Structures are given as C-alpha cells and as structure tokens.
Amino acid sequence: DVKVTQSSRYLVKRTGEKVFLECVQDMDHENMFWYRQDPGLGLRLIYFSYDVKMKEKGDIPEGYSVSREKKERFSLILESASTNQTSMYLCAAIQGANYGYTFGSGTRLTVV
Amino acid sequence: RKEVEQDPGPFNVPEGATVAFNCTYSNSASQSFFWYRQDCRKEPKLLMSVYSSGNEDGRFTAQLNRASQYISLLIRDSKLSDSATYLCVVNPPNFGNEKLTFGTGTRLTIIP
Numbered sequence: 364d365v366k367v368t369q370s371s372r373y374l375v376k377r378t379g380e381k382v383f384l385e386c387v388q389d390m391d392h393e394n395m396f397w398y399r400q401d402p403g404l405g406l407r408l409i410y411f412s413y414d415v416k417m418k419e420k421g422d423i424p425e426g427y428s429v430s431r432e433k434k435e436r437f438s439l440i441l442e443s444a445s446t447n448q449t450s451m452y453l454c455a456a457i458q459g460a461n462y463g464y465t466f467g468s469g470t471r472l473t474v475v
Numbered sequence: 476r477k478e479v480e481q482d483p484g485p486f487n488v489p490e491g492a493t494v495a496f497n498c499t500y501s502n503s504a505s506q507s508f509f510w511y512r513q514d515c516r517k518e519p520k521l522l523m524s525v526y527s528s529g530n531e532d533g534r535f536t537a538q539l540n541r542a543s544q545y546i547s548l549l550i551r552d553s554k555l556s557d558s559a560t561y562l563c564v565v566n567p568p569n570f571g572n573e574k575l576t577f578g579t580g581t582r583l584t585i586i587p
Contacts, residue, residue: 405577405579406562451516453518461507462524463507463509464521464575468517
C-alpha cells in the first residue's frame, strides 16, 4: 500500500506569513494532489502534479502555489496566509485510476 | 448540475439495521467509482471500489447503475463503528486520467 505522509497535523500561523505544507509518498507514483476540505463544501482540488516539476491548477488555486522537485515530495505553499485559508489540507497520491487515492492524515491549518 | 451529488444526511440508524445511500453522477462516460469512509477529523480512506457487476465486502455491498447514473452503498447489520461520513467518488474521463471528483458526503450515525 502507498503511504502518504504530511509533515504536520496541526499548524497555527499568522496572517501574512508564508506557509509550507509538505507531503511525501513512499511509492514511485507520478500523480499527487492537494485538496482542502471545509464543512459543507467537501473536498476541493487546489493543485495537482503528474510528474516532477510539473503542476496543474485545480479548482481553487488562488493564493496557493506548489513545488515538485522530487517525485516523492509535493509541497503546497501559501504565499501570504489569510484567515480564509483556515482549513483542513489533504495530500493524496494515486496508484492508478482503478485504485483510488491514498490520503495523508491531513494538516489542520489555522490562520489567525 | 453537480458532477457528483449525495444526500448529506444525517442518517440516524439503530444498531443492527440496514442502511443504503445513493450517489448520482453527471458524466455518463465516467469509468471508475469508489466509496470512501471519513471519520471525524481524519482523512478519507478507501472503503471499496464499485464494479459494474456490483460487489460485496462483508456487510457492505456496492452497486453501479449506469443507465440511471448512480452508485449505491448498502450496509447490513450496522455497527456503532460504522458511524462516519461516506464519500462517493467518481473518475470522470474529461478531467484527466486520474483526477477524481468527490461528493460532499453522507453522514451516518448508528444509534445504540
């Protein structure tokens, strides 16, 4: 089974700070994703990557950027954190379209 | 019309009862279907894939109805530990090979 690890379970940051959320997968999967999850809105795709140094915008990329320098690591960056970015952030990797995603345990970010 | 729609619930069901939920999807060319389970403040975890002929895993049965574009999840002899949010997940081909679309989830509570 793919294991996806997110570096922090809980983070509290101040408005305007630059925030890095790290995600590492232990299998050789090309496809990785960043979602945020908010009550009543479900999972919303921020960015995804199909290969090293490759990135694609998801449905809500504004205020975020990503970095994929190595296949196993996909980082989400909040350039200048704002209170409306308080959310649960979930990283996922996929083994193949017929297998579904494996998620990391999530990072609950609070911006104050 | 949303790409994937679920009744948000909540479904409050007595222990031992049978419960079923449906999920509708809008893209008739969708190929892969899944049910995920998400416990409170945790990440979603794959419960089961949904195959064209229907499939069963213990007390859980998943079915796909392509003509009416819905998938269903049936839970028999429900346990307290089944209390969770159940997410319907679809792989619509126009979004790329492995970018999944999530429903907002159906919340289930099993009552002692």
